[in-house]
Amino acid sequence: MLEICALASGSNGNCYYIGNEKDAVLIDAGISCKQILKRMAEKGLNPLKIKAAIISHEHSDHIRGARVLAKKLNIPIYLTAKTYIAAYKNMQPAYPRFFEPGMAISIGEFQIHSFLKNHDASEPCSFRVEYTGKNVGVFTDIGEPCENVVSHIGLCDAVFLESNYDEEMLRTGSYPYYLKQRVASSHGHLSNAQALKLLEENAGAHLKCVFLSHLSAENNTPELALATHQPLTSRFEVRLTSRYSPTDVFVL
Template sequence: MIKVCAIASGSNGNCYYIGTEKEAILVDAGISRRQIMKRMKELRLDISRVKAVFITHEHADHIRGLRVLCDVNGITGYLTRDTLQKAHRNYHPKSAHVFKAGESIKLGAFVIHSFKKQHDAIDPTSFRVEVNGLNVGVMTDIGEACNNLKKHLHACDIAFLESNYDEQLLEDGPYPYHLKQRVKSDKGHLSNKQAVELLEQMGTSNLHTVFLSHISADNNRVEIAMKAFEHLTDKYKILPTNRYAPSEIVTIGEEQLALFND
């Protein structure tokens, strides 16, 4: 059995859980250890199963809780060398494993495929996590859906896909001009429209569940994002994420896993 959920998703903190009955990994630790522990307890997820935290980039909303979580719970943080060096030293865990974007890392039942993405960070990385035949993508903070991202998304069964902003809300919203331009740039974030177009262009694939992720508090609304994807619900299960609470857990049982491995 495999469980997948967002512990937190948004500009105030991101953390994504992928786990079997015996072991688990997190992607990002952008909220405090206390909040991660609290939310995992609410979901009846055991922190002792978490063997590693994979960090996408050095921005605080993705790495803020890494050091304390890893040091207190005996977990290893996985980062690229540039990300580790760029990150504030308060975020450096005692146990850190350095990898290069593009590497695939074997960890127990997991194979974590890393690949570069477009974002305004020093060495931003996305992940496709393969476990017992299931593929889960964590694809947020993306300025542009490049061909590499499309290739990995096509291989996914479940994806955390960025749906950061509504174009009109951003245009009419409180952000200054330079920040609006940064959000919309090819090193910024994906809009609802861009994320919808990405799925519309997918064609035949294994993808069946999409978590709408990193939804902006100022420039988007959950109901607006969900409405944008409404016409795709006959093809995909579309689920929202939340910055203040964990998402729904998607559970894949043994019978379903057997189908993935046929």
């Protein structure tokens, strides 16, 4: 059995839970430790199972709660050395464990496969978490799909996939020009249409559920994101994540 849950997903904080009967890992800890534990409790998830948190990059919405979480639960925080150096000093975990992009990290019975992605950070990574032949991907903050993303998504049974913005909403919205350019760039975020194309062309036959993740509050709506991916619902389930509350726990 594998339980997965987006505890938070959005520009104000990201945290993804993946656990089995004995162990669990968190991918990113971008909300406070207090909020992580509160949202886990809401969904009946046991924090004592958590053996580590793995950080994708240094932006505060991915690392904000890591330092306190490590102390509270006495767990290691894994991140790259470049990510650690680029993070705000008050967010750097006290006893980091470094990995190199491309490495597989062994935590309990999990293998966490790390790989580089396109984003405007020092050394941004995404992850595929493997357990007893099941694979869960956490693929957010992606300007455009690179070969790494394409190859790993085809292995996934479930995936948290960025569907950040609607292209028309971004174009006509209130963001200043430089920020629109940043979001839509090859090192920014993935649009609804880009996420759809990635799935249409590369999702494996065993993919069971896609969690549309990291939705913009200004340049997207849940309704638009779901409508864009509606053509794929005959192949697999499509669910939304939220920046304000945890998703229901999905069991693989």
